[in-house]
Amino acid sequence: MEEFINFLINNGLQLLYLVLTTLVSYLTIKIKNLYNKYVNDEMKKSVTEICVNACEQLYKGNDSEEKYNLAFNNIKNMLKSKNIKIDDTEIKLMIESFCSNFRKEDKNVKKEN
Numbered sequence: 001m002e003e004f005i006n007f008l009i010n011n012g013l014q015l016l017y018l019v020l021t022t023l024v025s026y027l028t029i030k031i032k033n034l035y036n037k038y039v040n041d042e043m044k045k046s047v048t049e050i051c052v053n054a055c056e057q058l059y060k061g062n063d064s065e066e067k068y069n070l071a072f073n074n075i076k077n078m079l080k081s082k083n084i085k086i087d088d089t090e091i092k093l094m095i096e097s098f099c100s101n102f103r104k105e106d107k108n109v110k111k112e113n
Helices: 003-058 063-083 088-110
Strands: none
Touching: 003 063, 003 088, 063 088
């Protein structure tokens, strides 16, 4: 027991530095991962909004399915070029969510007029 106490006295400060350094490193990694997830989610939303709006404006004469496919492919390509991973289901959900909001806003504008 006395050897252990002498070890702590002689090396206690180094052990404390080791524990603190490990804790700070762990917290830094967790914060970085949360930040990256937030940035990627915001990028996905932004790209979806841009692509859906662009397809809606550029291809007014085309049918809905064609515009949807164009938006889908553009979103997938843009996010892939930015090394952001996204699966097809997530893209579909984001497009549908954005279009739903778009339709709600459109209905509200028509009601006001």
